[in-house]
Amino acid sequence: MNKRKEAAETSGVLCGCGGGNEDLIRRVRGEIPDGDDMYRLSELFKSFSEPGRLGILFALSKAEMCVCDIAALLDMSQSAVSHQLRVLRNVRLVKYEKRGKSVCYSLDDDHVKRIFEQGLEHVEHTR
Numbered sequence: 001m002n003k004r005k006e007a008a009e010t011s012g013v014l015c016g017c018g019g020g021n022e023d024l025i026r027r028v029r030g031e032i033p034d035g036d037d038m039y040r041l042s043e044l045f046k047s048f049s050e051p052g053r054l055g056i057l058f059a060l061s062k063a064e065m066c067v068c069d070i071a072a073l074l075d076m077s078q079s080a081v082s083h084q085l086r087v088l089r090n091v092r093l094v095k096y097e098k099r100g101k102s103v104c105y106s107l108d109d110d111h112v113k114r115i116f117e118q119g120l121e122h123v124e125h126t127r
Helices: 003-011 020-031 035-047 053-062 067-074 076-089 110-125
Strands: 094-099 102-107
Touching: 020 110, 035 076, 053 067, 053 076, 053 094, 053 102, 053 110, 067 076, 067 102, 076 094
Parallel strands: none
Antiparallel strands: 094 102
């Protein structure tokens, strides 16, 4: 018995497809992002896991806004909005620009808007 099949049987995993496609496995293994990129991607997706942050992303996908406007729109405290914006800034989903005494927030780039829109489209599609 070959080692791969023996290992699969020993671990209780045998899919029944007739064995592994070593070329496929080698190709896909070569495309797996490195550990640092996987960690950053994990942090990016974690940042989407809180409804308040999603509300902020939605608002910023429509317009550039200051903390007080976001807080009023989402019925959140300015402190809570500021905290969530800090999380979103740390993973580069939002950016800010100081204008005199005011600070305006916006999505970091079009990638963020597309990620958000595609996630929302998927949720609506699977209702």
